[in-house]
Amino acid sequence: MTHTNWTRSLRNWIERTVPMEHLLPDTMPSYVDSYVYLFGVLTLAAFVWIIISGVILVIFGPDWWHVSAIGHFFNSTHFWSVQAFFFFMVLHLWAQFLMAAWRGGRHWTWIAGWMLFLLSILAGFTGYLSQTNFDSQWVGVQGKDAMNSVGVGGFFNLLNFGQMYGLHVFLLPMLILFLIGAHLFLVRKHGVVEPLPLDDGYGKKNRQRTAPPVPEGESHP
């Protein structure tokens, strides 16, 4: 009796869903012609620097940066990478909103992006709590009331440094990496969102054109 080869099925599915020329494109549709398209890649670049500086901080331990000038420098690099990361991510989010980038079956890309934003906030928060200084002490004792008020403070205990540090340096970065992978996979699967049809009909009614743009809320068949 023959049975399905799972490995071959997975390979075929990947090749069908994101062929290599879509995964790593060397051309773009001509409408991809604005600086707003850089915000996503700049967010990703900032994330690379968060990981690099974070790994260095982890290697030397959570109290290193209090006692070493080099450690303090890498802590500063980590801090400013996080500021850059959120700066570009928020711009990216606004840009995608203003382009209604969820059109054409791209709603999961939009939702994955939001999940990334929320997870990043949690990662940033656990990072603030892992500083082992007055910032983390104050954020912890202030923030605990909010956690307690919704009933999660006993489990997600902001004052438990070990728990916050573990979540910050391992679990949350792993989840973010996984979701970035999913987000980029979806971006490449669907391609860059098409321009909205203009109010005066341009781009919607066309002569012999083959691809009318997709209005908001509609999906590709």
Add this chain to the structure above:
Amino acid sequence: MNYANSKYRQVPYDLVRELTLATAGVGVAVLVLAAVFSTPDVPALSAKQVVQQDPLLLIQTELNDLSGQSAIATYGPPYNHGTQSVQAIGSFSPQAWSGVQIPVDPAYTDVIRPLERMKWIDPAISGILATWTQASESQQTTWVANVQRVLPHATVQGGKLILPAAAHGSYGPVVAITNDYLALANSGLLEAAIDGEQGSSPIVNRTKSLLLLQGAADSTYAQKLNMLGENWGVIKETGNYPGAVWLWYYTLLYQIPPYNSSSAADLLVVLTVIIVTGILMLVPFIPGLRSIPRLVGVYKLIWRRHYRELRAGGNPYETRE
């Protein structure tokens, strides 16, 4: 292949080059920012610092804990069965439902227990603590109340609490307990004595000692650093540094009605944020909301060259066989 992008005229693009240049560019920027602006690092507030700068503040904290009047003693879940800090909207109270998960009895956890551990260094402590623990609760409360009544006229000299003569009844062992407590705090070992219940393993969970200073002591220190709620402290670092500014929307809610006057402010704010975030995440499916980008019209700016080409009669679509 029904790939939406391939229906358009293509222009050359290099993904790997763009990513590499972006990483290099952002790298230069963050390294320069780190070198020029650095980061703030104000040490955590310790009991030793409090006892040296404002010993009466630590004594007030200790007495409130001993008499069960402190904010944490009356807090409620997840620390104990108090009700003072339990938030609810009508009968909706996840905090009450969550129950006691991190048991904290401040009189024992933050005062008596750490002193008990010091009896190996000063055996006299055992006798003092025995007098306290063997007394009735009402007797304990009376002793503490007697001390609290004269505390405004008290001083701390040479690490000892000096009270006016006992004109208002007995202080019991409270003054002796307080003096030992001041000594323990002065030694810098108080936090370790509170948190290190599990012996000599590294203390990675500082919950109980952090709860000791979470009230007046932390607030006084935060006020000096301009970090209170009214200064939007939670989203800003010590000093003039940007903090978690992306939380502006969350912290904004605390400043406006009805949140700023509610006794369940945290619960209301968190629920509001959850609901609004859920709506934003589901915008693609919500008629009206998903039309905002079209009505705002910024897209015309972003794709202006594409539309100009369309209007000029050009064809940005690929001619297909």
